[in-house]
Amino acid sequence: MAESGVTRIHALPTGSLPDRVCFVVMVTSGPETILSIDKLVVRYRARDTGPNGKLAVDRLTLEVQRGEVFGFLGPNGAGKTSTMNVLLGFIPPTAGTVSLFGVPVDRPIARQRIGYLPELTYYYRFLSAEELLRFYARIFGLPTEVREQRIDMVLKLVELEHARKKTIRTYSRGMQQRVGLAQALINDPDLLILDEPTSGLDPIGRMKVRSIIQRLKQEGKTVFFSSHELGEVETVCDRVAILSQGELKTLGRVDELIRQYECDLEKIFLKVIGYSSEP
Numbered sequence: 112m113a114e115s116g117v118t119r120i121h122a123l124p125t126g127s128l129p130d131r132v133c134f135v136v137m138v139t140s141g142p143e144t145i146l147s148i149d150k151l152v153v154r155y156r157a158r159d160t161g162p163n164g165k166l167a168v169d170r171l172t173l174e175v176q177r178g179e180v181f182g183f184l185g186p187n188g189a190g191k192t193s194t195m196n197v198l199l200g201f202i203p204p205t206a207g208t209v210s211l212f213g214v215p216v217d218r219p220i221a222r223q224r225i226g227y228l229p230e231l232t233y234y235y236r237f238l239s240a241e242e243l244l245r246f247y248a249r250i251f252g253l254p255t256e257v258r259e260q261r262i263d264m265v266l267k268l269v270e271l272e273h274a275r276k277k278t279i280r281t282y283s284r285g286m287q288q289r290v291g292l293a294q295a296l297i298n299d300p301d302l303l304i305l306d307e308p309t310s311g312l313d314p315i316g317r318m319k320v321r322s323i324i325q326r327l328k329q330e331g332k333t334v335f336f337s338s339h340e341l342g343e344v345e346t347v348c349d350r351v352a353i354l355s356q357g358e359l360k361t362l363g364r365v366d367e368l369i370r371q372y373e374c375d376l377e378k379i380f381l382k383v384i385g386y387s388s389e390p
């Protein structure tokens with residue numbers, strides 16, 4: 112759940128001349144919005160999408176607060192990855208606004224505190240895990256000493272220490288997924304955006320990802336992730352949003368939804384998206 116009653120101190124420079132710089136200190140309290148999506152529309156236009164294009168996300172509005180683990184759910188094609196692609200600045204919104212840490216996503220600074228695991232991971236297969244992580248650590252400008260410590264730490268966390276010097280081409284699907292997760296954590300991000308982090312993992316691997324997410328939460332990190340593993344989502348998430356055909360169908364605390372619908376998340380999901388097993 113979002114931490115409430117948090118007191119934060121913001122120091123804002125108010126002067127423009129170096130010898131006249133002074134700061135206003137504002138003390139605020141309450142939850143901090145880390146991710147904000149307001150009436151987001153994503154419409155793809157391509158030769159094969161017809162004259163109106165393909166509406167992938169339809170006026171989506173939601174917010175995620177600091178310290179929350181948020182499950183972003185929906186059937187295949189619901190618009191989850193499209194939304195994440197806007198959050199990461201990979202594609203522009205057709206309409207609407209999206210901010211991270213209070214900064215619009217078209218400003219690169221909004222992305223510095225993020226870790227991202229893509230739906231499909233394609234890394235340089237001729238690199239070893241530690242070489243790959245060194246590459247990403249350099250992108251984030253981590254100093255050498257911090258970099259090596261971070262690499263050791265994340266490899267331990269995803270349990271790939273034994274394979275750290277082997278090239279990624281020799282990794283199994285699950286090992287590649289874990290190196291992706293290590294990559295997402297290399298900069299010690301405050302917000303993790305994970306597109307199906309447990310895809311391709313065996314039950315033990317899934318359990319480990321779950322415990323990594325729980326650990327991140329304990330450290331005060333915010334996790335926004337998509338998943339089709341609803342049992343796991345139920346265990347690990349504070350809140351969920353369920354999307355169908357680009358539209359937000361349900362948004363709420365997992366425990367409250369379970370109480371309200373009097374069934375587990377999988378059944379809620381099927382009801383909300385209007386799935387019926389009847390022919």
Ligand SMILES: Nc1ncnc2c1ncn2[C@@H]1O[C@H](COP(=O)(O)OP(=O)(O)OP(=O)(O)O)[C@@H](O)[C@H]1O
Pocket residue numbers: 155156157160165166167185186187188189190191192193194230
């Ligand atoms: N580049 C694109 N051009 C045209 N249509 C696209 C493009 N990318 C996605 N779509 C369409 O937009 C819709 C949403 O796709 P998206 O990948 O966001 O769904 P998703 O919820 O991530 O699905 P999944 O669970 O399968 O990963 C789908 O109908 C998809 O076919």
Ligand SMILES: [Mg+2]
Pocket residue numbers: 191192193230306
């Ligand atoms: Mg997707």
